[in-house]
Amino acid sequence: MILFPDMYVKNAYELPYEEMHARGFSGIIFDIDNTVAPDNGPADDKCRQLFAKLSKMGYKTMILSNNDEPRVKSFADDVGCDYVFKAAKPSREGYAKAVKKLGMKKDRVFMVGDQIFTDILGAKRSGIFAVMAGKLYWKERAHIYLKRILELPVMAAYFISNAVSHFGAKQH
Template sequence: MFNKFFPDEYMASTYVISFEKLYKEGYRGVIFDIDNTLVPHGAPADERAKKLFARLEKIGFQSCLLSNNQEPRVKMFNQDIQTNYIYNAHKPSTKNYVKAMEKMGTDKENTLFVGDQLFTDVWGAKRAGIRNILVKPIHPKEEIQIVLKRYLERIVLFFYKKEQKKSS
């Protein structure tokens, strides 16, 4: 029942993902959520985020930010990153996942998505046919509608972890 919301992978942080390994596996584009995936909610790009995007570029990755936030928020974060971005994305709608791949010149087979929410980020990526990595939120302070979704996410993640144990 919950399988359609299960992430392809679940990791502690964006910053522990082996992007070098993913590049060797043939991935060429990474789509990122911003808030609580790369930085705490509403924060500008910090040194860690700046280094990550420099590293991705050096490896050979194309990247794109895909956010449900409005343009001023996304533009502020992207100021020091200077990558592709799409704001007001209406995730989990698949339209802007496709648009992000067009901007990067990638396709479903060589693109992956990294985000912190199951019902917007992961579900949208799954529906678009893109490999996805769910990461734990960076900071507990979130808007009320996200806090409420987190309770439902815990239920889905309980069953996800139970399924993972069975298959290992």
């Protein structure tokens, strides 16, 4: 199912980055808003520490955002990585640009985002491993809030199908 993430984590700060690195991933494409920072808000210390920790681990990181350049650039500069702005996610174009900038094969890259119909769908369409991170904050712009309502049945189906396959696996 193209709308289902390959992995779900409570939030981007609780992703098993070490484990993913050991699995062969070395590039990460991040959404900003409500994935690693508040919607339209600046990076905080926790956020800066995350990016520093990832680069120490050996990851190359990239920002992929539908937001405009001033917001995306100032955030990317703050955490110290490159960026693609006005990405028009779920369009594949921005993902291709981001992977090219990372300079590695896309099977070594995973994407972390909080929205199904932009972040996850775009990654899946691009053949990039998609990690859905639960949103960090409740406050967000109205158009995003509307998409949350549309996400509900998809996430419900995702969790049900995971529960079923987990249960099925236990039977063997």
